[in-house]
Amino acid sequence: MTDQSGTDRPVLTTSGGNPIADNQNSKSAGPRGPLLLEDYQLIEKLAHQNRERIPERVVHAKGWGAHGKLTITGDISRYTKAKVLQPGAETDLILRFSTVAGEAGAADAERDVRGFAIKFYTPEGNWDLVGNNTPVFFVRDPLKFPDFIHTQKRHPRTNLRSPTAMWDFWSLSPESLHQVTILMSDRGLPTDVRHINGYGSHTFALINDADERFWVKFHFKTLQGHRHWSNEEAGAVVGRTRESTQEDLFEAIEKGDFPLWKMQVQIMPEEDADKTPYNPFDLTKVWPHGDYPPIDIGILELNRNADNYFAEIEQLAMSPSNIVPGIGFSPDKMLQARVFSYADAHRHRIGTHYEALPVNAPRSPVHTYHKDGAMRFTPNNPNPAAYYEPNSFSGPVEDKRFAEPPLKISGDADRHNHREGNDDFGQPRALFTLFDAGQKERLFANIAAAMGNIPDEIEERQARLFDQVHPDYGAGVRRARVEYKGRNPSISAPTDQLLSDASA
Known part of the structure; x- marks a missing residue:
């Protein structure tokens, strides 16, 4: 359809396809109004605007992403039958980076863990590997996860972030030491997401x-190298722009500077899980590279920006429950809970049929008996009589070939959590001793600043945990806190603590 000016510009229409004659003036009863209810075009525009947003993610709300591909260059076919991991396989993917704690409008250059979540569009269905830029996490039991996230969000009365809540929780949860040490180190504040590693984190x-x-453990090592801000540098960046990571990633891809990561795996024979001095399914632990050396298997490349950020990145929905034949789960408690919670979050945030949206839809055939619900737009099965199972109308059926071998479980289902080596100090100690003098001093200073004006008893409780990692760790943090308080003499009892006292 050509407009009245004779040009080839398309004619504006409503969402029902009806041509619009006037998009500048509302219909009214007269020159001075009032407006008419019959102005369906006005009502449609306002109604759509009211519904332009969906709930932001409770965690990892601020994010950036791009499309790309994974190319497998190594051979681990003796370990897995997954087609996506076979030699020479090329698989389209989309990757979303994020921060954990901040809201969707938070600044990019904040000290926080970065999410590193990948959806692989494989010929056997989608494989979602939802991880972070750290190989460990703050807690190992999902029962503690909602409480941990509460400490990262806003105080219910002040509506401010609460250092007291964060350090109170961490100081009462020694398993957090490994992740806290990483977060407060140089790598806790990357300049952008092209210069970070990614990890599946779980086993x-x-x-x-x-x-x-x-x-297996999955690793993605940046081929751009690592770059980090100091707290002071990040403050200057935020003063200039709150979108520094989005700018960096988008502009690099637009000009053809495609970021690359080397994909690696650590592989452990099934029976070794009963022999390691540490719990290999504990999300607060790493597997020492000397015991299970990383194996290079491929290259991940990001090479295309999204055409519509909302449709392709905000509506992107990944869950560890999306696996393919040849890849499976482990007894990792955190992983087991995420298998449920991620898909459940997406059904709430986006809708029942979120996996039918183009960015989430598999590139392979889908045959289910899921029915109806809001925004059902997928076609019926080829035979509409087959809308339940089992049926006699040639509907899709199960295939025992895809069953996993039984998991070997002993009588002591919790045996891994009680072994002698499952301590919370050894691995943070090994990490701390790898830092040079400058890295240690920055670690101490970052912790001192992050503690802000927390109560003295929480500060000392945390310092005693650092003592158990290494005497120099606790001493360095105490010294840095004295220096920090000397530079910030206005520090007194924390606001959220005063409010708690006042309401007691």
Whole structure:
């Protein structure tokens, strides 16, 4: 359709396809109004604007993403039958980076863990690897996760972020020491997401054609190198722009400077899980590289920006429950809970049929018996009589070939959590001793600043945990706190603590 000016510009229409004659003036009863209810075009525009947003993610709300591909260059076919991991396989993907704590409008250059979540569009369905830029996490039991996230969000009365809540929780949760040390180190404040590593973090399973199971850790090592801000540098960046990471990633891809990561795996024979001095399914632990050396298997490349950020990045929905034949789960408690909670969050945030949206839809055939609900727009099965299962109308059926081998479980289901080596200090100690003098001093200073005006008893409780990691760690933090308080003499009892006292 050509407009009245004779040009080839399309004619504006309503969402029902009806041409619009006037998009500048509302309909009214006269020159001075009032407006008419019959102005369906006005009502449509206002109603759509009211519904332009969906709930932001409770966690990882601020994010950036791009499309790309994974190319497998190594050979681990003896460990897995997954087609996406076979030699020479090329798989389209989309990757979303994020911060954990900040809201959708938070500044990019904040000290926080960065999410590193990948959706692989494989020929066997979607494989979602939802991880972070750290190989560990703050807690190992999902029962503690909602409480931890509460400490990262706003105080219910002040509506401010609460250092007291954060350090109170961490000082009462020694398993957080490993992740806290990483977060407060140089790598806790990256300049952008092209210069970070990515990790699946959890322990997963690989299953081969002989139905043998191996435990696996997935790593993505940046080929751009690591770059980080100091707290002072980040403050200046935020003063200039709150979108520094979005600018960096988008502009790099637009000009053809495609970021690359080397994909690696650590592989553990199934029976070794009963032999390691640490719990290999504990999300606060890493597998020492000397015990299970990383194996290079491929290259991940980001090479295309989203055409519509909302449709492709904000509506992007990933869940560890999306796995493919040859890749499976492990007894990792946090992973087990995430298998449920992520998909549940997406159904709430986006809707029942979120996986039918183009960015989430598999590139392989989908055959389910899910029915109806809001925004049902997928077609019926080829035979509409087959809308339940089992049926006699040629509907899709199960296939035992895709069953996983049984998991070997002993009588002591919690045996891994009570072994002698499952301490919370050894691995943070090993990390701390790797830091040079300058890195340690920055670690101490970052912790001192992050503590802000927390109560003295919480500060000392946390310092005693650092003592157990290494005497120099606790001493360095105490010294840095004295210096920090000397530079900030206005520090007194924390606001949220005063409010708690006042309401007691």
